[in-house]
Amino acid sequence: MASTPTGARAFSPANLAAFYRQRFKVDLALQVAYRGATFIWLFSLIVQPLVSLVVWRTVANSQGGTAGGYTAGEYAAYFIAVMVVNQLTFMWHMWEIEWRVRTGVYSGILLRPMHPIHEDLVANLAFKAFTMVPLVPICVALAILFDAQFDTRPMDVVAFVPAVILALGIRYTIEWAMGLIAFWITRAAAIHQLWASVTFFLAGQMAPLTLFPKPVQVIATVLPFRWMLSFPVEVLLGRLSGREILAGLGVQVVWLGIAIVIMRAVWSRAASHYSAVGG
Amino acid sequence: MPSTDPAITVRGLRKTYVVPERESGVGAALKSLVRRTTREVTAVKAIDFTIAPGEIVGFLGPNGAGKTTTLKMLAGLLHPTGGEATVLGFTPWERDRAFLRQMALIMGQRNQLAWDIPVLDSFQLNKAIYQIADGDFRTRLDELVEMLELGELVKKPVRNLSLGERMKCEIAGSLLHQPQVLYLDEPTIGLDVAMQRKIRAFIAAYNARTGASIMLTSHYMADVEALCERVIVIHHGTLLYDGDLPGLIDRFSPLKTVAVELEEGNAVPADLLVRLEAAGGEVVAHSEHSLTVRAPKAATPQVTGLILGAVPIADLTVEDPSIEEVIEHVFASSGDAAAGDAQAEPQTPLADEDAPLPDAGAIAALAGSAGVRDGEGT
DSSP states (O other): OOSSOOOOOOHHHHHHHHHHHHHHHHHHHHHHHHHHHHHHHHHHHHHHHHHHHHHHHHHHTTTEEEEEEEHHHHHHHHHHHHHHHHHHHHHOOHHHHHHHOOOOOHHHHHHHHOHHHHHHHHHHHHHHHHHHHHHHHHHHHHHHHHHOOOOOHHHHHHHHHHHHHHHHHHHHHHHHHHGGGTBBBTTHHHHHHHHHHHHHHHTSSSOGGGGSSSHHHHHHHHSSSIIIIIIIHHHHHHOOOOOHHHHHHHHHHHHHHHOOOHHHHHHHHEOOOOOOHHO | OOSOOOOOEEEEEEEEEEEEOOOSSSHHHHHHHHOOOOEEEEEEEEEEEETEEEEEEEEEEOOSSSSSHHHHHHHTSSSSEEEEEEEBBBBBGGHHHHHHEEEEETTTTTTOOOSSSBHHHHHHHHHHHOOOOHHHHHHHHHHHHHHHHHHGGGGGGGSOHHHHHHHHHHHHHHHHTOOSSEEEEETTTTTTTTHHHHHHHHHHHHHHHHEEEEEESOHHHHHHHOOSSSEEEEEETEEEEEEEEEHHHHHHHEEEEEEEEEEETOOOHHHHHHHHHHHTTTTEOOOEEEEEEEEGGGGGHHHHHHHHHOEEEEEEEEEEEOOOHHHHHHHHHHHHHHOTTTTTTOOOOOOOOOSSOOOOOHHHHHHHHSBSSSSSOO
């Protein structure tokens, strides 16, 4: 009977899981097919922390072994941890959304009975799964080469798992919502670049946050930046007490909630804005 | 039991785009930084129609008539500026998931399947997105593969397919969830005649089997004649005609063509031509043994009588003009009527129904803007 809605089922977790499985397989196959490009991306993700590692290690050595509370070996550990956490939390869809809006690809996406964030997330996870395979031995080799000093306790390893998952959730959700700016502004890449630069400083990618002036540290902690990258790094390096770790995880949960609320609000406005001006 | 409620109801549906406007050149670019000028372009002006479940309706109009804008509103991609529409009991632009699961919009110039992966993988993704049960998926896939003769094509990545192959796969992918409402925007564009015929036959079969309501736009009248008993004609965003095909010909083409072959040994008498013209006929061709006259419908019996009375004939046909001629006539005459209407024909890609999917960048580029979708900021 044509006029009766028959497909009013909500998206159950099982259906969503089925989609994630299917899409993950496809995306993994794509990563393998385009492995050359994937490895170039991976290379660029490694190079930047590696340069920082060499620079800060040299600074520490030239100042008698420590600089800003980190020894040369701790700097090596810090930037190797940054390499891993950045690889696990970074996303590129912020940039891709602009292209999709500009070329009209979003029309097809809007017609699907599924929130588009899922498709992007699973593509991102497939990239991470594929690039983790070479990244782990690279990090081990770098740790040996630069004599990295990890003071990691077993509880840090346990806490690192939720910390990095929450960091991914926060960074992914916020940056996906940032990507939606392209619905209003055709050349949104400039704003995305600004966001990426601020993240580079305030999330602890360029240097440990403790090296920054106090006001900057406060800003990075009050805003989501520390929780998107620095916090899991600090956990992995064993620099936080049990209480600090628990409090940090709590802050991450709150930020993830805020990020999801913001993303949903921006998405619904973006979708109707797109519909108002023409797809 | 088929429902008697309309599948699609449209009341006073309107769409006006606001587009940035600027002269070319650096001076104009600088001026637009201070003062931005925009212009309203009306793509659809208050149209009304209803479509019953299971109906196939041809949606006709020249480029820029408002066809694609209307289809996009009915698919939920565009918010109208005014008016109402109900599709399967839903307001399309609210984009309820239950609505999206029962609808498909297929655009001949638009790719919806993922470019890099084998077609079958895209189909599997659609299965998950549309929550199609395993059994249903297999049955429908087998049917679609057979009816559209997809065969081994489904194992290839989309980028390796020809245009016709891709279109067949696009159609199959869009029908796996068995939509009850299907919008087909130029589904046969760019395809060869054999492929057009196959797609046409498939659409008819899909409609017969599933009882889906179908709205079809096409520049190929053969598509419309083969599939649609009813046509809706739209021009400059206004509904010109809604009815069956013969009715369209009656209404918009008041002329018939009378063609005769004379019996051997007879010639067309010279005075017959004069008398035919006097009766309102227009002699469009004549040779020694044949004669073709176009005449207003009311004058056709008199014209035929004059010929039959004047000379022995071997064969006589009285024909309506072809649907192409009628459509051309409709658009040409209504185009003249609208020529004085300054805002009638929007000239932006948004309103150009045949532009390959208008987008913000294209509008901005065309309007010379610094990249603004609707004048709200840079």
